[in-house]
Amino acid sequence: MRRYDAIVVGAGAGGGIAAAVLAEAGFRVLLLERGRAPAASEIPRDHLRNHRVSLHGINTGPEPGGHPRVFVDTLGRAGVVYPHEADYHNNAMTLGGGTRIYGMQAWRFDPLDFRMATRYGVPEGSSLADWPIAYGDLAPHYERAEWEIGVTGGCEANPFAGPRARGFPLPPVPAGPESEWLRAGARRLGWETVTPPLLLNSAPRNGRPACTGCSECIGFACHVDAKNGAHNTVIPRALATGLCELETQAQAASIDTDAQGRVTGVTYHSESDGAARLVSAGARIVIVAAGAIETARLLLNSAGPRHRSGIGNHSGQLGRHLQGHFYTGAYGIMPPEVAYTGAGPGVNIATTKFNHGNPGIVGGALLANEFVSTPIGFWRGGLPPGTPRWGAANKRAMRELFRRGVHVQGPVQEIPTPLSRVELDSSVRDKFGIPVARLSGTTHPETLRTAEFVRGMAEEWLRGAGAERIWSWPRPLALSAGQHQAGTCRMGPDPAESVTDPEGRIHGHDNLFVADGSVHVTNGGFNPVLTIMALAFRTSEAAARSLR
Amino acid sequence: MNPLSAAEHDLLRALLDRLIPADDFPGAAGTGVENYVTGQLAGALSGRAGMVAEGLRGLEAEAKARHGKGFLELDGQERDLILADVESGRAGGGWPVPPAAFFDLMVNLAAEGYYADPGNGGNRDGASWKMLGYDPRVGPRGGP
Numbered sequence: 001m002r003r004y005d006a007i008v009v010g011a012g013a014g015g016g017i018a019a020a021v022l023a024e025a026g027f028r029v030l031l032l033e034r035g036r037a038p039a040a041s042e043i044p045r046d047h048l049r050n051h052r053v054s055l056h057g058i059n060t061g062p063e064p065g066g067h068p069r070v071f072v073d074t075l076g077r078a079g080v081v082y083p084h085e086a087d088y089h090n091n092a093m094t095l096g097g098g099t100r101i102y103g104m105q106a107w108r109f110d111p112l113d114f115r116m117a118t119r120y121g122v123p124e125g126s127s128l129a130d131w132p133i134a135y136g137d138l139a140p141h142y143e144r145a146e147w148e149i150g151v152t153g154g155c156e157a158n159p160f161a162g163p164r165a166r167g168f169p170l171p172p173v174p175a176g177p178e179s180e181w182l183r184a185g186a187r188r189l190g191w192e193t194v195t196p197p198l199l200l201n202s203a204p205r206n207g208r209p210a211c212t213g214c215s216e217c218i219g220f221a222c223h224v225d226a227k228n229g230a231h232n233t234v235i236p237r238a239l240a241t242g243l244c245e246l247e248t249q250a251q252a253a254s255i256d257t258d259a260q261g262r263v264t265g266v267t268y269h270s271e272s273d274g275a276a277r278l279v280s281a282g283a284r285i286v287i288v289a290a291g292a293i294e295t296a297r298l299l300l301n302s303a304g305p306r307h308r309s310g311i312g313n314h315s316g317q318l319g320r321h322l323q324g325h326f327y328t329g330a331y332g333i334m335p336p337e338v339a340y341t342g343a344g345p346g347v348n349i350a351t352t353k354f355n356h357g358n359p360g361i362v363g364g365a366l367l368a369n370e371f372v373s374t375p376i377g378f379w380r381g382g383l384p385p386g387t388p389r390w391g392a393a394n395k396r397a398m399r400e401l402f403r404r405g406v407h408v409q410g411p412v413q414e415i416p417t418p419l420s421r422v423e424l425d426s427s428v429r430d431k432f433g434i435p436v437a438r439l440s441g442t443t444h445p446e447t448l449r450t451a452e453f454v455r456g457m458a459e460e461w462l463r464g465a466g467a468e469r470i471w472s473w474p475r476p477l478a479l480s481a482g483q484h485q486a487g488t489c490r491m492g493p494d495p496a497e498s499v500t501d502p503e504g505r506i507h508g509h510d511n512l513f514v515a516d517g518s519v520h521v522t523n524g525g526f527n528p529v530l531t532i533m534a535l536a537f538r539t540s541e542a543a544a545r546s547l548r
Numbered sequence: 549m550n551p552l553s554a555a556e557h558d559l560l561r562a563l564l565d566r567l568i569p570a571d572d573f574p575g576a577a578g579t580g581v582e583n584y585v586t587g588q589l590a591g592a593l594s595g596r597a598g599m600v601a602e603g604l605r606g607l608e609a610e611a612k613a614r615h616g617k618g619f620l621e622l623d624g625q626e627r628d629l630i631l632a633d634v635e636s637g638r639a640g641g642g643w644p645v646p647p648a649a650f651f652d653l654m655v656n657l658a659a660e661g662y663y664a665d666p667g668n669g670g671n672r673d674g675a676s677w678k679m680l681g682y683d684p685r686v687g688p689r690g691g692p
Contacts, residue, residue: 045684047664055660056592174689213687223685340681343688375663375682390567390635390655391628398663399573402680 012097185465
């Protein structure tokens with residue numbers, strides 16, 4: 001059996017960092033990724049099959065067949081779902097994970113985001129809790145992520161942001177007419193705005209070129225490799241040490257343990273040689289970073305004599321508190337004099353004024369303008385209500401409004417609940433015979449109140465800016481894991497109430513770590529990837545210390 | 549490959565061209581949207597091919613019941629009046645499939661073919677993108 005110092009499961013935002021930190025510290029690492037390692041040109045620029053519009057498929061893994069999940073709706077009806085369907089709650093499964101095709105927003109959480117229960121109290125039926133660590137514990141790791149992966153952004157004041165010791169390594173992306181128009185609107189309302197930080201080469205850096213501002217951005221792989229993700233930063237660094245072995249098309253089946261319950265390695269299905277075969281590899285430590293759904297699934301599938309309901313499930317918490325972001329916002333039509341540029345990424349302006357301090361409301365969200373839209377994306381979601389759906393009138397509306405549509409939205413901080421969860425399905429299995437994830441529950445109803453407040457503020461912004469038409473609608477109670485999935489292995493000091501300790505180590509298993517959004521206690525009112533990266537640096541450094 | 553008969557294919561093309569008609573810019577028929585639709589019905593949406601064929605039969609029957617002639621023999625306005633009733637479910641009885649569901653599928657497929665990338669089979673020469681002024685690959689800060 002091959003033996004390593006560490007096995008990392010999942011080569012996304014968290015796992016890529018874990019591999020780099022450990023390999024650069026001189027340890028032998030096996031990095032397992034269930035997806036493939038396609039070149040950008042091999043990730044289709046298909047407008048119907050991408051991570052923004054996935055009507056008939058997706059452009060990265062998993063493949064359509066052989067990887068089902070089960071989704072239980074609010075009426076309790078269970079059904080099999082496939083990767084391109086919304087209820088699957090997919091994140092790109094490919095080398096780099098979601099960072100391959102993402103929108104790159106690189107926000108730090110606010111200090112208050114780590115203290116939600118203390119700040120707001122715990123709504124009845126929710127599992128809202130404080131993190132066991134504070135903003136200050138993560139600040140140096142946020143900085144590391146910003147500089148080592150590469151973040152562009154502005155340095156305007158953000159009313160709830162924590163202190164930062166250093167600016168961004170890359171200059172801001174130039175603002176366009178839409179964001180100038182929104183900025184003027186915010187000024188009229190007396191609102192502060194900020195330039196959203198992005199994991200993007202706004203200038204050449206690390207041997208890769210600058211963003212060209214093309215209109216096929218979010219949901220697609222970057223055609224000039226200006227998106228900074230795990231695949232083009234930390235994973236190449238890990239491989240350059242000569243100490244990290246990367247194996248793609250490797251689906252983890254279980255975390256292996258000895259008779260005492262100590263973690264000894266990983267068993268996985270390897271398809272890299274064509275035919276599938278079951279392989280076991282040994283390691284002194286294992287770091288799981290497969291995303292909040294697949295990490296929970298793997299741990300649940302790793303039952304042993306000492307942990308019969310899954311490894312890390314000592315208190316029945318594993319898989320619970322599944323959350324993402326409850327997006328809400330408002331649409332509008334800009335006056336014709338606001339010029340359309342089609343410039344990607346498109347997210348150029350935000351306000352973080354409503355992340356906290358909203359009277360009678362728990363938490364809040366940032367509000368930002370939307371990524372550049374494809375025509376079919378706009379046809380499906382951007383036309384005003386009442387527009388005829390077909391015929392000459394629909395075509396005319398597309399022609400008149402495609403270049404004038406505006407959408408302001410934000411990731412509402414969810415109030416978690418233990419009933420929103422990942423379990424194993426008792427009958428459905430994937431193509432390897434491994435029980436699949438069964439997703440059920442919704443966010444806590446309190447989240448809806450926050451969302452309604454945020455929706456009102458989004459409309460207010462568009463009114464302040466002078467939009468010609470403004471519309472929006474409330475969202476029903478739903479599960480919102482998706483690309484921002486988090487929470488299923490929440491960290492905490494007390495093993496009775498959490499899955500991992502404050503360093504990301506599974507309680508009771510001192511050589512098993514989690515380095516993805518699973519450990520988030522709450523998910524902030526921001527896109528979570530920079531927090532996932534910062535925590536991955538922090539947890540991997542602890543893991544490296546444990547190996548010394 | 550094409551799951552529809554030649555007659556059904558002609559009817560499909562005519563239907564799609566009313567959903568996205570030509571004006572100063574080409575419509576569905578002028579940009580190959582029917583190729584996108586038949587490609588989908590032969591592939592990812594093969595489970596819906598029967599519904600589409602039956603819906604097209606329903607449309608033809610509706611035209612004959614109202615005008616005593618086939619859909620292809622009607623002028624644009626007559627076609628649109630029928631389609632508005634199909635959309636709202638007000639079409640006459642005897643439809644082999646729920647008319648509104650059939651119509652909803654066709655509206656979505658028409659837009660997908662017309663507005664998605666030409667690689668999907670419709671939007672020939674990027675005609676709809678030219679109409680909208682959308683150029684996906686060339687950004688204001690340089691091209692690929």
